[in-house]
Amino acid sequence: MIPEQAKKALKKLFGKALREDPPHLLAYSTDATRIEARPDAVAFPVNERQISETLKLANKYKFPVVPRGSGTGFSGGAVPIEGGLVLSLSRMRYLKIHGEDMVAEVEPGLITEELQREAEKHGLFYPPDPASLKNSTIGGNLAENAGGPRCLKYGVTKNYVLGLRVVLPSGEIIELGRGLQKNVAGYDLLGLFIGSEGTLGVITRAWLKLIPLPPLRRSLRADFRNVREASLAATSLLSCGILPSALEFVDSESLKAASSYLGIEIKAGASLIIQVDGDELSVKSQMERIKRCLKENSPVSMVVSEDEEQEEEVWKLRRSISPAINRLKPIKINEDIVVPRSLIPQAVDFVYSLGKKHSIMVVVFGHMGDGNLHVNFMVEEEEKPRAEEAVKELFLWVIKKGGAISGEHGIGITKASFLRAQLGEESYRLMKGIKRLLDPKNILNPGKIFL
Numbered sequence: 314m315i316p317e318q319a320k321k322a323l324k325k326l327f328g329k330a331l332r333e334d335p336p337h338l339l340a341y342s343t344d345a346t347r348i349e350a351r352p353d354a355v356a357f358p359v360n361e362r363q364i365s366e367t368l369k370l371a372n373k374y375k376f377p378v379v380p381r382g383s384g385t386g387f388s389g390g391a392v393p394i395e396g397g398l399v400l401s402l403s404r405m406r407y408l409k410i411h412g413e414d415m416v417a418e419v420e421p422g423l424i425t426e427e428l429q430r431e432a433e434k435h436g437l438f439y440p441p442d443p444a445s446l447k448n449s450t451i452g453g454n455l456a457e458n459a460g461g462p463r464c465l466k467y468g469v470t471k472n473y474v475l476g477l478r479v480v481l482p483s484g485e486i487i488e489l490g491r492g493l494q495k496n497v498a499g500y501d502l503l504g505l506f507i508g509s510e511g512t513l514g515v516i517t518r519a520w521l522k523l524i525p526l527p528p529l530r531r532s533l534r535a536d537f538r539n540v541r542e543a544s545l546a547a548t549s550l551l552s553c554g555i556l557p558s559a560l561e562f563v564d565s566e567s568l569k570a571a572s573s574y575l576g577i578e579i580k581a582g583a584s585l586i587i588q589v590d591g592d593e594l595s596v597k598s599q600m601e602r603i604k605r606c607l608k609e610n611s612p613v614s615m616v617v618s619e620d621e622e623q624e625e626e627v628w629k630l631r632r633s634i635s636p637a638i639n640r641l642k643p644i645k646i647n648e649d650i651v652v653p654r655s656l657i658p659q660a661v662d663f664v665y666s667l668g669k670k671h672s673i674m675v676v677v678f679g680h681m682g683d684g685n686l687h688v689n690f691m692v693e694e695e696e697k698p699r700a701e702e703a704v705k706e707l708f709l710w711v712i713k714k715g716g717a718i719s720g721e722h723g724i725g726i727t728k729a730s731f732l733r734a735q736l737g738e739e740s741y742r743l744m745k746g747i748k749r750l751l752d753p754k755n756i757l758n759p760g761k762i763f764l
C-alpha cells in the first residue's frame with residue numbers, strides 16, 4: 314500500500330503521469346509469466362530526478378517501487394507482488410550514437426530493436442538479440458543481463474556495457490564509467506548492477522559498446538530424424554573449428570507449433586538453425602565447412618538462406634516459437650537451464666524423461682551453442698502440481714551436473730526458491746547482504762531473487 318501522504322507527494326511529482334485507474338493497474342500487473350498482482354499506482358517518469366525523488370519518498374513512507382521496461386520478462390521481475398508503485402521507464406527513450414567512439418548512449422526505455430536499427434544506419438552493430446527484441450527495453454535487458462541467439466559468438470548484454478547511471482534505492486545517483494573502452498578504476502560495480510533484476514537500483518542511462526556491422530549473414534536449417542541426432546550434431550559441430558554466430562535448437566513440437574502459427578509446413582524430428590556472418594567469401598567457406606561437418610550426423614535435409622528475405626524467414630520461424638507454443642496449452646512453465654555443452658544430449662534426454670514420468674507435454678528449444686535450453690512444460694491447470702515437481706527435479710539435476718538454473722531469464726519470483734541450492738549458503742548470504750546494504754528498507758522490487 315502507498316500511504317495517502319506519499320500518494321499526494323507522488324501526484325505533485327508526476328501530475329497526470331501518475332495513474333491509478335483500473336485499466337492501468339491491470340495492464341501493469343503482470344509480465345510474460347502471466348503471474349498477476351495489482352500495483353497501487355503506476356508512474357511514468359521522464360527524467361532521473363523524478364526517479365530519485367520517488368525512491369526518497371518510498372524510503373520515507375515505506376512503499377515498494379517496481380521498475381518496469383516492457384514487461385516481457387519470463388521470471389516475474391516486473392510483477393508488483395507486494396503492491397506499491399510500478400515505475401514504467403517507457404517514456405525515457407533517448408538515443409545517441411557516438412559514431413567515432415562506437416558507443417551508443419541510451420535511456421532505459423529504448424526498445425532493443427530501435428537501438429540495433431539505429432546502430433546499423435552508422436555501419437555499427439549492437440549484438441545482444443533477445444528473441445523479444447521488438448518489444449523488450451534496454452533497461453530490461455540490462456537488468457536481466459539478456460542473451461539471445463547471437464550470444465554464442467558475441468556474448469551477452471554485460472559484454473557491451475561501458476557505463477551506467479543508476480539511482481540507488483536511497484535516491485542517490487551514481488555514475489559508473491561512461492563510454493570508455495577500458496576502465497579499471499575501482500571495483501567493477503557495473504557487474505553488480507547488470508543482471509540485478511531491478512533490486513539494487515534503477516538504471517537511467519547506459520553507454521553501450523558497438524562493433525563494426527558484419528557485411529553479410531546467412532543461415533542454414535538442418536532437419537534431423539530425432540532430437541538425439543540433432544543434439545549430437547550440435548555438439549560435434551562446435552569441434553569442427555567454426556564458431557557460428559548462432560546455433561539454435563528446435564524440437565518437433567516447437568517446429569510444429571511455429572510452422573502452424575506462420576501458416577507454413579515444416580516437419581522434422583528436430584532442427585538446428587545455424588547462422589554465420591562475415592564477408593561473402595568467409596560466409597561461403599564457413600557454410601561449406603558446416604555442411605560437411607553436419608553430413609557426418611546424417612541430417613534429413615539442409616536448407617541455406619540465399620538472400621535477405623529467406624534469412625528473415627528462418628529467424629521469423631525461430632522467434633515465433635515462444636508465442637506459438639503459448640497456444641498449445643493454457644499454462645506454460647518456461648525454464649532456461651544451462652549445462653556444459655558436452656552434456657546437452659544428456660540434458661535433452663533427461664528433460665523428455667521428466668515429461669514421460671509426470672505425463673506432461675514438454676517442448677524444448679533454445680540456444681544450444683551456449684548449452685542454454687528453454688524447457689517448457691505445457692500444462693492444464695490440474696497438471697500444474699506435476700509440472701512443478703518436474704521443474705524441481707530438473708533444477709536439482711542441473712545443479713548436480715554443474716549447470717545453472719537460469720541462463721538469461723533471471724531468478725525473479727519463479728526461481729527464487731532454488732537460488733540457495735544453486736549458489737550455496739555462503740554466496741547466497743553474501744548476495745542478500747549486498748541487497749540489505751543498498752536497500753535496508755527493502756523498498757526496491759521486494760520479493761524478487763531472494764525468499
Ligand SMILES: Cc1cc2nc3c(=O)[nH]c(=O)nc-3n(C[C@H](O)[C@H](O)[C@H](O)COP(=O)(O)OP(=O)(O)OC[C@H]3O[C@@H](n4cnc5c(N)ncnc54)[C@H](O)[C@@H]3O)c2cc1C
Pocket residue numbers: 344345379380381382383384385386387389390391402421442443444445448449450451452453454455456457458459460461462510511512514515516517635636721722758
Ligand atoms: C517471446 C519472448 C522471447 C524472449 N527471448 C529472450 C531471449 O532470447 N533472451 C533473453 O535473455 N530473454 C528473452 N526473453 C525475456 C525478456 O524479454 C528479457 O528478460 C528482457 O530483457 C526483458 O525486458 P523488458 O523491457 O520487457 O523488462 P521487464 O520484463 O519489464 O523487466 C524485467 C526486469 O528488469 C527490471 N527493470 C526493467 N527496467 C529497469 C531499469 N531501468 N532499471 C532497473 N531494473 C529494471 C524489472 O524490475 C524486472 O525485474 C523473452 C521474452 C519473450 C516474451
